Amino acid sequence: MFYFLILTINHFSIAFIGLYVFLWVVTSHAQDSSGVKSIGRISDFGGDGARAVALQGDFAYVAAGGRGVRIVVISDPSDLWEAAWYDSPGYAYGIAVSGDYVFVADDQLGLRVVNISVHNQPREVGSVNTSGTALAVAVTEFYAFVADGLSGLSIIDITNPSNPREVASYNTEGRTRDIVVEGDYAYLADGESGFLILDVSNQEHPQEVGSLAIPGGAESVAVVRNFAFIGSYGAGLRVVDITDAASPRMVGFCDDFRLVMSLKISESHAYIADEAGGLRVVDISNPIQPREVGFYECGGYVLGVAVSGNNAYLVGNSGLGIYDCSEALAISSSEPLSPYTFTLFPPFPNPFNSRTTVNYTLSRAGTVKLGVYDPAGRLVANIPTPGWVEAGEHHISWDAAGVPAGEYFFKLDAGGMTVVRKSALVR
Helix, strand or coil: CCCEEEEEECCEEEEEECCEEEEEECCCCCCCEECCEEEEEECCCCCCCCCEEEEECCEEEEECECCCEEEEECCCCCCCEEEEEECCCCCECEEEEECCEEEEECECCCEEEEECCCCCCCEEEEEECCCCCECEEEECCCEEEEECECCCEEEEECCCCCCCEEEEEECCCCCECEEEEECCEEEEECECCCEEEEECCCCCCCEEEEEECCCCCEEEEEEECCEEEEEEECCCEEEEECCCCCCCEEEEEECCCCECCEEEEECCEEEEECECCCEEEEECCCCCCCEEEEEECCCCCEEEEEEECCEEEEEECCEEEEEECHHHHHCCCCCCCCCCCEEECCCECCCECCEEEEEEEECCCEEEEEEEECCCCCEEEEECCCCEECCEEEEEEEECCCCCCEEEEEEEEECCEEEEEEEEECC
């Protein structure tokens, strides 16, 4: 009797033909990129890999862990070269650049301020030893905000870069890993305690105003308009509506990847350093439904990302790589970032006696606030809303008991936009 049988186990195939056995290796090639191509690389900086990168002009400033700060000329991506380096005394975790200065989050040795006015001769001009472990830094005109690990947030006055001084600190419940500052607020990725919002309008007295638990913990954060994008170590990308800083609400997610070590936003896209998963490009034009549009498996692991134009700059244990994302960006939606389009109708009846009804419509779900103001702009009443409101038509009644007769203005806030309608209360 003649037998014929083929089995495939892992990468091997075995054929049984009659009394003979044939063994061969089956090779396969998994796709390692989509919509993204590598256009430049400078190899390993030594040590255990680079942690973060910041861009300014023709230079990339790389926080290279135990190898300090490396300054790389990036004017020609196909010919990257190292112009200089600064040997920080600690372990360079995070980095920010502003004008003639680089600010280095240097682990247990706090914040280091480096003058780079002469690019091939960087020199430290100031430092502050924070109480924790400096992991990331964000810089405004006069202040540096340091994500200080288990010590939370450190705020440092850098008006005189040669004499920086800590003016305040805020101890969080988690381990602050990343920070973004926009306007009066600091947004913190606080590890296992999640996402925090602090009011830093008075830099010497920061106050926590909002928080939100993040599955897997908050590893990294980026903010654009009324949304915070939170990278988790285990649950992908989470999108949070921060229209009301006191009540942040999760509105979207993308879990096509899991280890979001760093992320940056440019226009309608998020660029993610996904540790062993490489570079991920996500269309966030509709924040409620982010979707991956491109990727590049870089090899090794990547920990930091920066963006300029259509190019992403990634750092990790293989040095600095530059990736052209033009193809991925071209396939994305042109839908605007804000998910809100709404109409506020005039109150009815108008004029009214003691009670009136406000009608409004939302094209998409979102956070809504409705207030009543007098002609001088003073708040008369906050009309309770569900906070998070589904798409469609909605009705809210207001009882004006105890409010004197006169003209009043109904102001509806949703998605960073405001509409006002006037009404008259008669007695």
